[in-house]
Amino acid sequence: MTILRSREIPSVSGKPRPKRQSSDIIQPSTPARKQEPSAPSLDRSSPPTNTFRRRRSPRLESLNGFTEKEVSTLVCSKRKSNVGERLRSGKKVANGIETSGSEIDSRKMEDIGRSVDLVEETNIVSKELDNSGDDALVRSEEKGKTVMAEVNDVEMKCDEKPRKYTREEKAKGIQAENLSPPITTVGVEEMDIIDNSIPEEASLTESSVNAQNQNGNASRNQQFRDFAERNASRFARFDVEMEEEEESSDKEEVGQQVEDWPGPFSTAMKIMKDREENTIGVPFSSDIERSSSPIVWAPRRSDSFTSPPPPRAPSLQELSMRVLVKNADAITSLDYVPDSLRVQLCQLLCDSRRMDVHFLDLLVRGSPTGICVPDCSWLTEEQFTECFKNCDTSNLMVLQLDQCGRCMPDYVLPSTLARSPKSLPMLSSLSLSGACRLSDVGLRALVSVAPAITSINLSQCSLLTSSTIDMLSDSLGSVLRELYLNECQSIDLKLILTALKKFEKLEVLSLVDLPSVRGRLLREFITARGQALKQLTLSNSVKLTDSSIKDISENCPNLRVLDLANVCKLTDCALGYLANGCQFLEKLIFCRNSFSDEAVAAFVETSGGSLVELSLNNVKKVGHNTALALAKFSEKLQILDVSWCRDMSDNALGYIVDSCSSLKVLKVFGCTQVTNAFVLGHSNPNVEILGLKMDPFLNHLTKNHADS
Secondary structure, rough: OEEOOOOOOOOOOOOOOOOHHHHHHHOOOOOOOOOOOOEEEEEEEOOOOOOOOOOHHHHHHHHOOHHHHHHHHHHHHHHHHOOOEEEEOOOOOOOOOOOOOOOOOOOOOHHHHHOOOOOHHHHHHHHHHHHOOOOOOOOOHHHHHHHHHHHHHHHHHOOOOOOOOOOOHHHHHHHHHHHHOOOOOOOOOHHHHHHHHHHHHHHHHHHHHHHHHHHHHHHHHHHHHHHHHHHHHOOOOHHHHHHHHHHHHHHHHHHHHHHOOHHHHHHHHHHHHHHHHHHHOOOOHHHHHHOOOOOOOOOOOOOOOOOOOOOOOOHHHHHHHHHHOOHHEEEEEOOOOOOHHHHHHHHHHHHOOOOOHHHHHHHHOOOOEEEOOOOOOOHHHHHHHHOOOOOOOOOOEEEEEOOOOOOOOOOOOOOOOOOOOOOOOOOOOOOOOOOOOOOHHHHHHHHHHHOOOOOOOOOOOOOOHHHHHHHHHHHHHOOEEEEOOOOOOOOOHHHHHHHHOOOOOOEEEOOOOOOOOOHHHHOOOOOOOOHHHHHHEOOOOOOOOOOHHHHHHHHHHOOOOOEOOOOOOOOHHHHHHHHOOOOOOOOEEOOOOOHHHHHHHHHHHHHHHHHHHHEOOOOOOHHHHHHHHHHHHOOOOEEEOOOOOOOOOOOHHHHHHHHOOOEEEEOOOOOOOOOHHHHOOOOOOHHHHHOOOOOOOHHOOOOOHHHO
């Protein structure tokens, strides 16, 4: 194995290099490992001898003859250039250096040879020598021994697998530390230069990389922003007139909220606010009384906490219906069974998933006056065709086939329900909720054979479009009284507004979850046909505001049922409009509205005398003021929903239940504050409490509760 010999590199400028003094000879920082004990000293001028048969390493030949100061200066000058600059050979040189004292592990020599292009590095060295004008570099014998020893270590580790760098190390140029040659002991001045220069350059490199990353991210974000601005108009779907109308209505509402308009509602609000302010300074005996409501209520049964009330015995009719449901396959005829019992029996069968073709044949047999099946999802096209192809529908007045999307496409209607021009002459109520395969063509065929329809339910019919309402207005404009268009996403209120105005006797309109419902469109319809409206359902109409409620209260004096669930933009002013305008409301549905406790109480005091059903589901601010108003002014109340109203205490609920003698159903879902003090302590034997913890309410919850 040949030995790498230290030799003098000729000066680039051609000037003679002065000889280095003995004091300038560089001493190794660590003792070099001796390869052979009798290794002779190497002379720069003498040719290589045959004593050591090592081949000269071409990697170290270009680095041989430099002091550590020159090497560090060379590397630092490289690091000042662009990080990751490609050399002319196309290879990427990672620039960086890190010194720890004056020692560097000899294993890094392997990465030196693999990372640096030797030819390009030689050219860079020559250029650096020309610019700096340094004198000739001289290697000492001890320096040569140190280099030779370190070369041996490098060659012994040539077979080792090179270390792979992480993505972060490559980005920050950490691998450039392997470019440094073996550094020996240098003078004090040279060490100061290295210690002072390298950290500054390292920090400069890291800061420059961070700056480049930030600039790159900023430019990328700017490109995304510019692209979004250019293409935003393609995806925007809005009506300028609608937006302007909403903004103007909001401004009007702000001015009206500040105004103290007279009326019973505002007077009740003022009285309650004054009462709250006066009770602030009243001393309480304890902090518990201060935090609790001012309602005083005590259980009226002495044994309420020891024994629960006796269960109510079911009626003979209920027991009979249960037996019929369990043995529905054994029923042979429904003759002489009233339509009301047929409806209840069908409802129980559908709820228990026991409805089948056998019972449907019993319903359509003969000449029925009503066929009510709340769930037809189990029915196929073949079964539907077989049941209705020979059915006598001349006396049929009520037809309910909800969830019939599977069995009722357009092409089966001509052979079943619309097989002749006079197949449904007496039909007055038609419910096809969930008929997802029914289109405008099929509905037109049904309406053409049923000219006397007064109520039609087309909820969740996704294929129906706005032209359907035009067809209904032309055919049933003078007779239709009830129209349900819940969740018909293809119907736009703006397009059907003209058709809706043609329904002269329309009393019930349900527009649940229609995104096209807006204040201006609703105002136009209510102004034209609001006098006859008795029921209006606007659940999930999130774009409605207080101005829409004001229009309803002014134009719908005969309104009996109003559903405003999930209309989140309403404020206390909306309740004031309803209290002053709609004096005969019997059913009022609120859910997730932001009404205050005082506003709800004021409404109940002024207009709660006629309420039969009230839902305050998730109206979180409802508290003791509402409880006091309900107990005093709601004599006709039968169904009350205070689910998720956590401010309703046991005293408040007990006071309501004991005072409202007509109350039949109380819903307290999510009211975890309710305890046995109320459940077992109230004195109303007719009330049914639904939603208690660990209570099997599904056994008692039926659709008839809302109609009772």
